[in-house]
Amino acid sequence: MGFTITEKILARVCGRRAVKVGDEIMARPDFVHSYDFPGYTDSFFRDMKDEFHLNSPPAPERFALFIDHMVPPHAPKEEDLHQITRSWATMQGIQLFERLGIGHQVAAEVGYAVPGAFLVHFDGHISQLGAFGMLAIGLRRNILEAYVRERISLQVPQTTKVILNGRIPPGLMGRDVFHFILKELGPDFCRFQVLELEGPALSDMSLDERQTICGLAMFTGATSAIISPDEKILRWSRSCGSRAALAPVMSDPDAEYAAVVQLDVTSLEPLIASPPHPANIGPLNDVAGLEVHVGYIGSCVSGRLDDLRAAAKVLQGRHVKDGFQLNIIPTSRKIMAEADREGLLMELLEAGAFLSSPSCDYCFGHIATMTAGQRAISTGTLNVPGRMGSPDSEIYLANAASVAATAVEGRIADPRPYF
Amino acid sequence: MALDNLSGRVAWIFAESNFDVDQIVGIKNIKITDTAELARVAMEAFDPDFARVVRTGDFLVGGKNFGYGHPHYPPMKAMRHLGIAGVIAESFSPGFWRGEISMGFPLVPCPGILALAERWDELLVDWNRGMIQHLRTQKELAIEPLSLADRTMIEMGGLIPYLKSAIADEAESTR
Numbered sequence: 001m002g003f004t005i006t007e008k009i010l011a012r013v014c015g016r017r018a019v020k021v022g023d024e025i026m027a028r029p030d031f032v033h034s035y036d037f038p039g040y041t042d043s044f045f046r047d048m049k050d051e052f053h054l055n056s057p058p059a060p061e062r063f064a065l066f067i068d069h070m071v072p073p074h075a076p077k078e079e080d081l082h083q084i085t086r087s088w089a090t091m092q093g094i095q096l097f098e099r100l101g102i103g104h105q106v107a108a109e110v111g112y113a114v115p116g117a118f119l120v121h122f123d124g125h126i127s128q129l130g131a132f133g134m135l136a137i138g139l140r141r142n143i144l145e146a147y148v149r150e151r152i153s154l155q156v157p158q159t160t161k162v163i164l165n166g167r168i169p170p171g172l173m174g175r176d177v178f179h180f181i182l183k184e185l186g187p188d189f190c191r192f193q194v195l196e197l198e199g200p201a202l203s204d205m206s207l208d209e210r211q212t213i214c215g216l217a218m219f220t221g222a223t224s225a226i227i228s229p230d231e232k233i234l235r236w237s238r239s240c241g242s243r244a245a246l247a248p249v250m251s252d253p254d255a256e257y258a259a260v261v262q263l264d265v266t267s268l269e270p271l272i273a274s275p276p277h278p279a280n281i282g283p284l285n286d287v288a289g290l291e292v293h294v295g296y297i298g299s300c301v302s303g304r305l306d307d308l309r310a311a312a313k314v315l316q317g318r319h320v321k322d323g324f325q326l327n328i329i330p331t332s333r334k335i336m337a338e339a340d341r342e343g344l345l346m347e348l349l350e351a352g353a354f355l356s357s358p359s360c361d362y363c364f365g366h367i368a369t370m371t372a373g374q375r376a377i378s379t380g381t382l383n384v385p386g387r388m389g390s391p392d393s394e395i396y397l398a399n400a401a402s403v404a405a406t407a408v409e410g411r412i413a414d415p416r417p418y419f
Numbered sequence: 420m421a422l423d424n425l426s427g428r429v430a431w432i433f434a435e436s437n438f439d440v441d442q443i444v445g446i447k448n449i450k451i452t453d454t455a456e457l458a459r460v461a462m463e464a465f466d467p468d469f470a471r472v473v474r475t476g477d478f479l480v481g482g483k484n485f486g487y488g489h490p491h492y493p494p495m496k497a498m499r500h501l502g503i504a505g506v507i508a509e510s511f512s513p514g515f516w517r518g519e520i521s522m523g524f525p526l527v528p529c530p531g532i533l534a535l536a537e538r539w540d541e542l543l544v545d546w547n548r549g550m551i552q553h554l555r556t557q558k559e560l561a562i563e564p565l566s567l568a569d570r571t572m573i574e575m576g577g578l579i580p581y582l583k584s585a586i587a588d589e590a591e592s593t594r
Contacts, residue, residue, distance in 0.1 A: 024567055051579050052586070124514060140517045141578060148582055149589075153568040187437050188484040192513050221484065223513060277439060277488050384439065384446075384488050391446035 002252025004159045005228050006194045009135045009249060013118045019156045021256075026151035030244050031112055031119040032057070033126065034143065035066040035103045035360070036085040040122055044147045045088050056092050058150035064095045064112070066103030069360045074367070101332025101358035104128050104215065104300040109334050111241040115229040115248035120146055125300050125381060127222070128215030131207055132237060133229030133248055135194070138218070157223050158193045158258040161251075164201035166266030171419035173310060174209030175302065175379065175399035177201070178216045179271035179281045184263060187279035191221030193258055196251065198228065201265045207236055208306035215301040216381065219278045270414055272377075273397035276385050284402060288412050294376040295320075295407040296388070297400045298329030299363040302379030307400035308339045312347040314404035314418040320352035321410035326403075327368050328353045353407075365389040377406045422546035422574050425504050425525060426554075429536050430477035431465065437487035440515060443494035450493075457497035473501050478544075480536055481508030486515020495519055505544065507532050507551065510563075520569050523577030527551065528563040535560055546570075 003011070003018065011018050014025035034041050048054045057063055065085055070078040082098075089096035100106045104126055112119065115133030119126065124138030137154075139145075145152040162181055195217045202210065210227060217225035227233070228250040270284035297303060297311050308330060320326045328348050330336035336358065339345050349355055361367040363380040370376060370389030376396065378388070383395035398406075401415035441449055448460045462469035479498065485508035495506075505525030509532060519526055527544055529551050536542060541554040550559045565573075568581075575581040 047579065051583070140514065141521050142517055144578060145582055149586055153566075153585070155566045155568070187487055188510065188512070191484065191510065192516075218514060221487075221513060277437065279437065279487070382489050384441070386446040386449065387489070 001256060002254040004194070004196065004255040004257070005133070005226055005249055005251045006135055006159055006196070007156060007255070009116060009118050010154070010156055012116075014151075021156050021158050023156045025154055025156060027118065027154045028151045029120045029146055030062060030114070030117045030246070032063045032143070032146045033066065033103065033107060033112070033119060033121045035068050035123070036081055037069055038081055040141070041065070042081060042084055044144055045084065047144060048147050052148045054148060057147045060092050060094055063092070064097065064107070065089050066106060067096065067098040068101065068103045068106070068358070070366065071099060071359045071361065099333070099357070101330070101334065102300045102360055105211075105304070105331045105335070108132060108211075108236075109240055109332060111243040113237055113240060114242045114244045114246055115233055115237055116246040117244055120152065124218040125215045127217045127224040128211040128300065130214040130217070130224055130226035131210035131233070133227060133233050135224060135226055137224045159196050159255075160190050160193050161196045161198065161257045161260045163260065163262045164197065164199035164265055165262060166201050166264040167204065168201060168265050169268060169416070171401055171416035172268050172270060173306065173399040173401065174205060174212035175397075176268055176271050177205075177209070177265055178213045179273060180265065180268055181213070181263065182220055182279055183271060183281040185220065185261060187219060188221040190217070193222055195220055195222040195225040196227070196257075197225065202227065203230060206306050207232060208304040211304065212301045216278075270398065270402055270416065272402070272412070273383055275383055275394045275396070278383055278397065284398060284412065285414055287396065288414055290412045291375065291410065292377050292396070292406050292412055293324065293374045294368070294370055294388075295324065295326040295403045296329070296362055296368070296376060296378040296380055297403050298327070298331060299380040300331065300360070301381055302400055303329055303331035304335055305338060305342075307379060308335070308344045308348070309342070310399070310401040310415075311404040312344045314401050314408065314415060315351035315353065316347050318351055318408050320407045324407050324410050325368070326353045326407040327356065327362055329356050329362050330358055332358050377403050377412060379403055422570060424546060425476070425478070425544040427476035427478050427504050427542065428474065429480050429538055429540050429542060430473045430503065431462070431469065432480040432533070432536070432538055433485065434482050434533055436483040437512070438481055438485050439488040440486050440490050440494045441488065444497055448493070449491050454496050454500045457493050458500040461494065461497040461501065470501055473503065475502035476504045477502060478542060479503055479506045480532055481506055482533055483509040484512050485510065486512040488512075490515040490518060492518060492522070495522070495524060499524065507542070507544065509533060520572050521578040523573055523575065523580075525573050529560050530563070531560045
């Protein structure tokens with residue numbers, strides 16, 4: 001009997017030849033990542049010292065910290081938190097990545113996208129690194145375990161495999177594919193499992209799009225998402241350098257799955273998540289024409305080159321409707337620079353978009369905050385009430401092309417006529 | 420050490436699947452940090468009398484995938500302040516599960532619970548037998564087994580005491 005990629009990675013990090021579903025193991029993460037956030041990193045640093053009498057975390061070379069929320073800060077207490085993070089990183093000799101972009105993306109750019117690796121974070125959207133053939137799990141506050149002991153307790157999860165067949169129609173993107181998976185299979189089909197993706201449609205997809213799908217996996221109930229490495233993944237990993245020398249691993253053809261599901265994306269139409277939660281998925285055309293005031297292209301799950309290209313294609317030679325606020329925030333500085341080289345930024349600016357350097361803050365209403373009665377269309381992670389401001393504002397989640405088309409028309413719009 | 424059995428009444432049933440726990444205190448109150456204040460506003464939208472009628476040791480009952488969305492900590496903080504001893508649900512959403520288990524708060528996955536219990540029924544959570552018993556009808560349902568780590572975290576009262584004891588055990592076994 002064969003093994004899934006997840007089982008192979010977990011076997012290695014717990015020092016066994018093989019593990020099986022349900023085994024409770026002590027796993028040594030190859031990497032431990034956190035962004036600074038009140039009640040998380042500051043608490044971890046404090047608990048390490050006060051509760052566990054530790055001056056430094058075990059094997060600190062595995063750790064990395066990111067400053068991507070509250071960037072730029074708009075209150076002294078936010079900068080205080082960043083100061084705590086900076087001084088702790090300096091004291092520990094731990095890598096700190098600041099203002100380079102959203103950490104989950106930056107991680108992939110600076111050598112942490114290592115096929116076969118096991119990475120933990122407290123934030124669940126780290127699952128997007130699964131797009132690089134690695135297992136990345138968000139543990140919430142349980143990540144404290146990794147700050148105080150070298151190995152963390154973990155139960156080997158089941159895996160559900162989704163095979164994506166067919167070809168994605170023009171104007172549709174990874175976001176629609178994720179919405180399709182969620183709509184077809186429901187918000188708990190992958191509960192406590194790993195979502196593994198493969199198939200011809202997936203092979204055709206860029207890494208950007210795969211990151212979108214993997215990064216949203218938590219809304220299927222999944223602990224993480226993963227893709228066995230193909231040539232695209234290996235090329236990326238080689239080009240960005242690799243912070244661990246690991247042999248890539250792949251799922252065996254006879255691996256055992258909780259379920260294997262086939263989905264065909266050929267006749268996919270644009271899908272939108274309406275309020276009040278991310279699994280409230282329906283055809284975008286069911287809500288087309290609805291007046292919208294704010295648009296957001298960005299976040300850890302979008303805002304990459306594919307998203308910026310799609311937005312520019314829609315906006316080229318057109319203009320954002322008067323009074324509409326379109327915020328476009330590239331996910332990382334590297335992406336922003338590349339978008340500039342491609343001439344995308346100028347096209348977006350000329351179309352009337354508000355562009356800003358990378359930050360997580362737009363996604364959770366920390367900046368560009370909506371007031372009661374406003375409605376947004378967004379490529380962000382989440383649409384629960386209050387996520388982007390007032391609890392009485394609304395968020396619709398869609399692909400970047402749909403956000404751009406909506407910005408032009410001022411009403412929720414189908415992106416396909418623009419392609 | 421074993422988990423203490425729990426016995427209490429069903430103080431409320433959230434039957435809907437994918438229930439967003441933030442609704443318990445209301446989104447507009449989610450940033451309140453004072454627990455007493457949270458407890459005062461909790462359940463306003465469901466039963467304004469809740470704080471008056473709930474008793475220490477009572478349970479909440481939930482449907483499938485309880486805690487879906489982007490669960491915050493204040494709702495269950497408020498519930499604990501009001502005496503709620505745990506949540507029994509058809510199933511739990513993983514994010515909510517990890518967050519609350521790390522607080523040492525008993526979560527009991529029990530498929531079939533919605534059909535078993537009505538509001539104010541008395542239930543016994545028998546961890547050792549892995550069963551939930553309806554005290555009046557004597558009907559029983561199986562609890563889905565918890566991982567050892569999750570069980571111990573509830574026993575110990577949360578993540579920090581759990582880690583302290585796990586580290587001490589490790590030191591003991593390598594001595």
